[in-house]
Structures are given as structure tokens and as C-alpha cells.
Amino acid sequence: MKRMKYSNITLSILFLILIISCKNTAKVINMDKEITNEELYRPNFHFTPKTGWMNDPNGMFFYKGLYHLYFQYYPDDTVWGPMHWGHATSTDMITWNEEKIALYPDEMGYIFSGSAVVDVNNTSGFGSLENPPIIAMFTYHNMEKEKAGEIKTQSQAIAYSLDEGMTWTKYEANPVIENPNIKDFRDPKMSWDPIHKQWLMVLAAGDRTMFYTSKNLKEWTLQSDFGSDIGAHGGVWECPDFFPIKIEGSTKTKWVLLQSINPGGPNGGSATQYFVGDFNGKTFSITDSFANDLKQQKALWIDFGKDNYAGVTWSNIPDTDGRKLFMGWMSNWEYANEVPTEKWRSAMTIPRELKLFSKKGKYRVYTLPVRELSKYVSKTIKIKTLSVKSETTIAKAPSIDLTAADISFTLEDLKEDIYLFKLHNLKGEFIEFGLNNKEHFFFIDRSKSGKTTFSEKFASGISKVKSDDLLSQLEVRLIIDKNSIEVFYNNGETVMTELFFSNAPMNEFSMKTEKYTSTIKNITINQLKLTK
Incomplete structure (x- = not known):
């Protein structure tokens, strides 16, 4: 009888855990549905009208x-x-x-x-x-x-x-x-x-x-x-x-x-x-x-x-x-x-x-x-140097929320190579940008960033801008807000702003080169947070 009583209690506990687990799962599913638009695309710190x-x-x-x-x-x-x-x-x-x-x-x-x-x-x-x-x-x-x-x-x-x-x-x-x-x-x-x-x-x-x-x-x-x-x-x-x-x-x-x-x-x-x-x-x-x-x-x-x-x-x-x-x-x-x-x-x-x-x-x-953005920094991660060749993570959730971030760093001793940065999510979607120092242009490619077929012109090609013949150093600042990136090269000399519409929040920022090992210096990752 004691063994049966113990088994019944165990089954009851397991049943309760199953119910709680199912309820929590339902909440996650609902949250996932809820995030697909308002939560996924309404910017954190860029102005939008309510409707x-x-x-x-x-x-x-x-x-x-x-x-x-x-x-x-x-x-x-x-x-x-x-x-x-x-x-x-x-x-x-x-x-x-x-x-x-x-x-x-x-x-x-x-x-x-x-x-x-x-x-x-x-x-x-x-x-x-x-x-x-x-x-x-x-x-x-x-x-x-x-x-x-x-x-x-x-x-x-x-x-x-x-x-x-x-x-x-x-x-x-x-x-x-x-x-x-x-x-x-x-x-x-x-x-x-x-x-x-x-x-x-x-x-x-x-x-x-x-x-x-x-x-x-x-x-x-x-x-x-x-x-x-x-x-x-x-x-x-x-x-x-x-x-x-x-x-x-x-x-x-x-x-x-x-x-x-x-x-x-x-x-x-x-x-x-x-x-x-x-x-x-x-x-x-x-x-x-x-x-x-x-x-x-x-x-x-x-x-x-x-x-x-x-x-x-x-x-x-x-x-x-x-x-x-x-x-x-x-x-x-x-x-x-x-x-x-x-x-x-x-x-x-x-x-x-x-x-x-x-x-x-x-x-x-x-x-x-504008400098006013700095007052919304809630957390800062600094990395003095980071060596990169194969794809290397620079920032990743949960240590940083990449739906509201201000990231800056320096690349020195650049060679004839491709310096590619990638913002990606758990669904395998990504937006890439960077410098092609072989053919001398900056670029943004959002063709694999999520929803793109709503317009044939949204991701019809890679955005490019000519750079100097061969850059030896590059200052980069990146503002990320849910579904937009604003990239400022060399203290704002060249700027590229583009939207993307991923099906899940971007949760990782990485870099890779095509040929040579590169060192990123003075990485500053600022978490931005607005009080709402």
C-alpha cells in the first residue's frame, strides 16, 4: 500500500508538471505569434506613428x-x-x-x-x-x-x-x-x-x-x-x-x-x-x-x-x-x-x-x-582585440540584445581581402555588410534577411558604394534597431542605411574574412534601452 500511495503521488506530481509545462508552452506559442509584427518590427528608438x-x-x-x-x-x-x-x-x-x-x-x-x-x-x-x-x-x-x-x-x-x-x-x-x-x-x-x-x-x-x-x-x-x-x-x-x-x-x-x-x-x-x-x-x-x-x-x-x-x-x-x-x-x-x-x-x-x-x-x-543617443546606454561591453578569419562571433544574445544596440570598432592593417559582417538569427536568416577591399566597395546584402518577396525591388541586388582604392584602416559604427541597420564608416564619411524584415529577432553579430586573419580593435558594444 505504501508503494502504491507513493506511485500515485508521483503520478499526480508528474501530471501537474505536464499541465504547467503545457500551459507554459502555450504561452510561448502565443508570444511567438504576438511578436510576428508589432513586437518584431516596431522600432525601439526610431520614431513611428502609432497607426x-x-x-x-x-x-x-x-x-x-x-x-x-x-x-x-x-x-x-x-x-x-x-x-x-x-x-x-x-x-x-x-x-x-x-x-x-x-x-x-x-x-x-x-x-x-x-x-x-x-x-x-x-x-x-x-x-x-x-x-x-x-x-x-x-x-x-x-x-x-x-x-x-x-x-x-x-x-x-x-x-x-x-x-x-x-x-x-x-x-x-x-x-x-x-x-x-x-x-x-x-x-x-x-x-x-x-x-x-x-x-x-x-x-x-x-x-x-x-x-x-x-x-x-x-x-x-x-x-x-x-x-x-x-x-x-x-x-x-x-x-x-x-x-x-x-x-x-x-x-x-x-x-x-x-x-x-x-x-x-x-x-x-x-x-x-x-x-x-x-x-x-x-x-x-x-x-x-x-x-x-x-x-x-x-x-x-x-x-x-x-x-x-x-x-x-x-x-x-x-x-x-x-x-x-x-x-x-x-x-x-x-x-x-x-x-x-x-x-x-x-x-x-x-x-x-x-x-x-x-x-x-x-x-x-x-x-x-546625435550625441543624445548615448544617454540611453544601459550596459557596455568592451573588447580590446579580437582575432578573426573564419566566422567569429562579436556579440550574441543573451549577453547583448541585438534589437537595440550601438556597436563600434576599428579594423587596422587592412589587406586586399573581403571583410564581411553578418547579423543573423536562429531561423538562419541574415543580413550581411562590409568592405570588399579587393574590388574597392562597401556593400549591404539583405537578400537572405527574411521577408523579401513583398516587393521585387526590395532585395533585387546588393547595395554598393565605391571606396578608396585600398583602405588600410576602417572605423565602423553600427546602429541596430529591430529591423534596421545604419552603418557609419570612418566617422560618417560613408553611410549606408537599410531595412530588413526577419521572421525572428536577430541574435548574433559576427565577422569573417575571405583570406587573411584580421584583428578588430577597440570593440564597444552598447546596449540601448528606452524607458517606456
């Missing part, structure tokens, strides 16, 4: 401790539709609060891309010196005229805010700039020109940039245009930006024109090129050395990856800060309407600081993540 469609960043300004981000937004679907301006605010450009919709389409048209400035001296007369107005300029796009086959579908309008950008009143005398019989006439970017003491605005007009000036933000004068016969012209020019910037290590200033284009990017689809030159208050002209560069490579790009478009800078950054702060739309018009997210579509890039360098007579714009 709906988003594209270009608009109206970015800083005021009273807040960074304002407006954006092209369609709240009723996850594909492009009647454009509104969405709105979000942040104290550091990393953690964002989504606000109420700022601007709605009306009888004059959809609200296309534009910009916003703080009218500190109340030149517009909409506010006062005590309460300066915020002025937004945007493109009205009239769909009825477009359907009727008319050319003059786009005009420029303004709105003003007297409560620091939270609510807006459209100007009763809109539009402030009528269409001059140009089909693609859009995306005004206003700024205060501190050198010539005037309001300045650049506008994309098909195959060129138009330059306007104003004294009061309501009445604008066309001064010149630029670009019809220079730079990349594989598509329509869009979303320009224009600003003076000091050359690093110098007291000299040059002007930089950012000019997005769709299609015509270096690896297909949409991308953003730039020009460096001088501006006399009316006319922009590129430097002789930059003109020579364009003869050799046709265009220079802010980002050579496929997923950074329509980026512009924040206005009203205090002189005490002095940075040129930039953010782009992290997608590509080739497939943006088809990416496999369910409740929302699109994210913004990590905010970046732009710097201008002059090296050996060549001007280059460098970009790096």
Missing part, C-alpha cells in the same frame, strides 16, 4: 526645449493617401510623443511637404515679440486639377501657430506663391539667412532648385535657380534643404544644398544628394573642386543605402548648440507602400549631426548619430 502611413519629415524646428517633428501622414490607411501633417515632440530627438494632427487637407488640396521657422522678430505680424509666431510653409496639391490633367496642381501656402506649434491657423490670403506653370513645384524649405539678414526658401521644381527670399514670410521673390544641368537626374527633384555650415577645423563657411531625388538613387529608388558651394544672397554656385568631383562621380550622397530619403535639418537650433541636426524618412518609394508592417508604415532614421570637412581640396558632408 497609419508616414513619409517625409516636415516642419522641423526647436523651441523652448522641444524638438518638433511634423511629417507626411495619412491616418486612415497604411498606404499613401490624402496628405496631412502629423506631429510629434521630443526633448532629445530619441524619445517621441505623438501629438494631434497639425494640418488637415482642405478644398485647396492635400498638405504636401514643407518646413517651419520661429519668427522671433515677428516679421510676419502674426504674433508679437513677446509671443513669436511659428510659421509653416507647405505645398498644396490639388487632386481635382491633377485628375483633370492640369499642370498647375501645386502652390505654396503658409500657416501660423501662436501656441508654440501645437495648433495652426492657415493664412487667409493663401497661396503665397502661385504655380508658374511647373508640374512638380513643391516642398518649400524656409530658413533665416544669418549672413544676408533675410528669410530664405528653397523649392524643388522638377529638375532644379529655386531660391526665394522674403522680408516677412508672406511675400516671396524668386532670385535664381540651380541644378538643371548638374548632379543626378534620374527622377524628380524633391525636398531640398539649404544652409551655411562651417568647415571643421576652420573659420570658413560654405553653403550646402541637400536635394532629394526619386528615382535615381545610387542603389535604386529614392535618395538624397548634396552640393557644396557659395551663396551671395541670391545665387548659389558650387566650388570648382566640387564641380570636378561631379565630373568624376556624377553625384555625392548623404546616404548610400536604400532607406534614407527626404531628410532635412531642424531650424532654430541655438547658437550655443550650433549643430546641423538632420533626420530622414527610413524607406524607399520603390516598396514603401508594401513593407510587411500591419498597423503603421514607415519610421524615421536616427537623428544625425551633419559636418562639413575639407580634405585634400575635396568637400565632404559627414553624418553621425
Whole structure:
């Protein structure tokens, strides 16, 4: 009897363990189903709208401790539709609060891309010196005229805010700039020109940039245009930006024109090129050395990856800060309407600081993540040296969560070899990037990264950008956020940003070479964590 009693107790315990085990298994399965979209693809520290469609960043300004981000937004679907301006605010450009919709389409048209400035001296007369107005300029796009086959579908309008950008009143005398019989006439970017003491605005007009000036933000004068016969012209020019910037290590200033284009990017689809030159208050002209560069490579790009478009800078950054702060739309018009997210579509890039360098007579714009990202580091792993030839792990879960990481390191004594980095998961999916120092190019290959068939153009080829003839050293910084990688080579001289849509989180980061043993030095692996 004692043996039978013991057996019954044992069976009962085993039965309870089986029930608990089954319940836990069910939870794991449910968690796996739940993670397939919202948990798998919603970024940790890149801005996304809660629901709906988003594209270009608009109206970015800083005021009273807040960074304002407006954006092209369609709240009723996850594909492009009647454009509104969405709105979000942040104290550091990393953690964002989504606000109420700022601007709605009306009888004059959809609200296309534009910009916003703080009218500190109340030149517009909409506010006062005590309460300066915020002025937004945007493109009205009239769909009825477009359907009727008319050319003059786009005009420029303004709105003003007297409560620091939270609510807006459209100007009763809109539009402030009528269409001059140009089909693609859009995306005004206003700024205060501190050198010539005037309001300045650049506008994309098909195959060129138009330059306007104003004294009061309501009445604008066309001064010149630029670009019809220079730079990349594989598509329509869009979303320009224009600003003076000091050359690093110098007291000299040059002007930089950012000019997005769709299609015509270096690896297909949409991308953003730039020009460096001088501006006399009316006319922009590129430097002789930059003109020579364009003869050799046709265009220079802010980002050579496929997923950074329509980026512009924040206005009203205090002189005490002095940075040129930039953010782009992290997608590509080739497939943006088809990416496999369910409740929302699109994210913004990590905010970046732009710097201008002059090296050996060549001007280059460098970009790096803003310093504010560092305050979200929750854990750091440092490795002084790591020898690599066959595939070698650099970081792996659970010691580091590779869905939110900032990794940097140095490669020295490079040879004619292929230096390949791989981010992969337990399902055997991976995205590869690195340097081919034999044929002299950087690359990203996402063809085996998971979901790719939603668009034939998403992973149709390997993204490449030419490097110097033979690099001897390489600084690498990698920002990973669930389904995106932003790779910054040599302190931001060359940048590549791309999305991927794996079926499970990436859990290992490794490197290998084709021929020679290589040593990675000064590896810093930062775990990023946002408090939600």
C-alpha cells in the first residue's frame, strides 16, 4: 500500500508538471505569434506613428526645449493617401510623443511637404515679440486639377501657430506663391539667412532648385535657380534643404544644398544628394573642386543605402548648440507602400549631426548619430582585440540584445581581402555588410534577411558604394534597431542605411574574412534601452 500511495503521488506530481509545462508552452506559442509584427518590427528608438502611413519629415524646428517633428501622414490607411501633417515632440530627438494632427487637407488640396521657422522678430505680424509666431510653409496639391490633367496642381501656402506649434491657423490670403506653370513645384524649405539678414526658401521644381527670399514670410521673390544641368537626374527633384555650415577645423563657411531625388538613387529608388558651394544672397554656385568631383562621380550622397530619403535639418537650433541636426524618412518609394508592417508604415532614421570637412581640396558632408543617443546606454561591453578569419562571433544574445544596440570598432592593417559582417538569427536568416577591399566597395546584402518577396525591388541586388582604392584602416559604427541597420564608416564619411524584415529577432553579430586573419580593435558594444 505504501508503494502504491507513493506511485500515485508521483503520478499526480508528474501530471501537474505536464499541465504547467503545457500551459507554459502555450504561452510561448502565443508570444511567438504576438511578436510576428508589432513586437518584431516596431522600432525601439526610431520614431513611428502609432497607426497609419508616414513619409517625409516636415516642419522641423526647436523651441523652448522641444524638438518638433511634423511629417507626411495619412491616418486612415497604411498606404499613401490624402496628405496631412502629423506631429510629434521630443526633448532629445530619441524619445517621441505623438501629438494631434497639425494640418488637415482642405478644398485647396492635400498638405504636401514643407518646413517651419520661429519668427522671433515677428516679421510676419502674426504674433508679437513677446509671443513669436511659428510659421509653416507647405505645398498644396490639388487632386481635382491633377485628375483633370492640369499642370498647375501645386502652390505654396503658409500657416501660423501662436501656441508654440501645437495648433495652426492657415493664412487667409493663401497661396503665397502661385504655380508658374511647373508640374512638380513643391516642398518649400524656409530658413533665416544669418549672413544676408533675410528669410530664405528653397523649392524643388522638377529638375532644379529655386531660391526665394522674403522680408516677412508672406511675400516671396524668386532670385535664381540651380541644378538643371548638374548632379543626378534620374527622377524628380524633391525636398531640398539649404544652409551655411562651417568647415571643421576652420573659420570658413560654405553653403550646402541637400536635394532629394526619386528615382535615381545610387542603389535604386529614392535618395538624397548634396552640393557644396557659395551663396551671395541670391545665387548659389558650387566650388570648382566640387564641380570636378561631379565630373568624376556624377553625384555625392548623404546616404548610400536604400532607406534614407527626404531628410532635412531642424531650424532654430541655438547658437550655443550650433549643430546641423538632420533626420530622414527610413524607406524607399520603390516598396514603401508594401513593407510587411500591419498597423503603421514607415519610421524615421536616427537623428544625425551633419559636418562639413575639407580634405585634400575635396568637400565632404559627414553624418553621425546625435550625441543624445548615448544617454540611453544601459550596459557596455568592451573588447580590446579580437582575432578573426573564419566566422567569429562579436556579440550574441543573451549577453547583448541585438534589437537595440550601438556597436563600434576599428579594423587596422587592412589587406586586399573581403571583410564581411553578418547579423543573423536562429531561423538562419541574415543580413550581411562590409568592405570588399579587393574590388574597392562597401556593400549591404539583405537578400537572405527574411521577408523579401513583398516587393521585387526590395532585395533585387546588393547595395554598393565605391571606396578608396585600398583602405588600410576602417572605423565602423553600427546602429541596430529591430529591423534596421545604419552603418557609419570612418566617422560618417560613408553611410549606408537599410531595412530588413526577419521572421525572428536577430541574435548574433559576427565577422569573417575571405583570406587573411584580421584583428578588430577597440570593440564597444552598447546596449540601448528606452524607458517606456
